[in-house]
Amino acid sequence: DARVTQTPRHKVTEMGQEVTMRCQPILGHNTVFWYRQTMMQGLELLAYFRNRAPLDDSGMPKDRFSAEMPDATLATLKIQPSEPRDSAVYFCASGLPEAYEQYFGPGTRLTVT
Amino acid sequence: SQQGEEDPQALSIQEGENATMNCSYKTSINNLQWYRQNSGRGLVHLILIRSNEREKHSGRLRVTLDTSKKSSSLLITASRAADTASYFCATDAWGAQKLVFGQGTRLTINP
Numbered sequence: 717d718a719r720v721t722q723t724p725r726h727k728v729t730e731m732g733q734e735v736t737m738r739c740q741p742i743l744g745h746n747t748v749f750w751y752r753q754t755m756m757q758g759l760e761l762l763a764y765f766r767n768r769a770p771l772d773d774s775g776m777p778k779d780r781f782s783a784e785m786p787d788a789t790l791a792t793l794k795i796q797p798s799e800p801r802d803s804a805v806y807f808c809a810s811g812l813p814e815a816y817e818q819y820f821g822p823g824t825r826l827t828v829t
Numbered sequence: 830s831q832q833g834e835e836d837p838q839a840l841s842i843q844e845g846e847n848a849t850m851n852c853s854y855k856t857s858i859n860n861l862q863w864y865r866q867n868s869g870r871g872l873v874h875l876i877l878i879r880s881n882e883r884e885k886h887s888g889r890l891r892v893t894l895d896t897s898k899k900s901s902s903l904l905i906t907a908s909r910a911a912d913t914a915s916y917f918c919a920t921d922a923w924g925a926q927k928l929v930f931g932q933g934t935r936l937t938i939n940p
Binding site for chain 1: 860862864870871872873874877917921924925926927928929930931932933
């Protein structure tokens with residue numbers, strides 16, 4: 717069945733390193749979301765795209781985070797340089813604008829030491 | 830910042846009992862959605878209720894919405910061990926799919 721896939725599922729890296737997370741949305745979904753989940757802050761929307769164009773990235777720290785959609789089947793979230801406070805689970809979700817509900821991937825658990 | 834506040838933060842009941850979770854929010858909304866998250870997994874959409882609806886059912890789920898009180902409740906009837914999960918409400922203020930999630934209710938169903 718159709719699912720959102722994310723890679724890698726787990727990433728451990730040292731402070732200062734670049735981290736790239738990838739997401740493949742459900743085929744045909746033209747809206748893609750990036751969320752971050754931590755115990756303290758809960759689930760926060762970082763950015764979202766429609767038809768590959770960024771609609772809102774106000775939740776994303778601009779100095780170190782960047783999000784792109786090189787094509788309709790791939791979304792990327794990059795952190796450079798990474799910091800320990802970036803440790804979290806990062807979720808990608810996709811959907812269709814007329815349907816409202818979002819379909820989440822399994823997440824990437826990032827640990828920055 | 831979180832739009833929604835969920836109550837209770839944790840709930841533990843016996844299998845077969847009903848579970849009720851509440852969500853309050855601050856601003857007007859286009860729709861409100863409930864999601865479930867099993868430990869270590871992504872969120873799964875359960876049900877959506879629009880601002881002009883008061884009640885909605887889906888299987889063992891019943892959602893109510895009171896826009897005058899800015900609150901919603903999720904009722905799970907005849908709970909099962911497999912319902913053990915965290916449940917989140919999410920509000921969409923403009924129908925633009927920009928969801929703001931609550932902190933969630935952690936539900937444990939004891940066999």
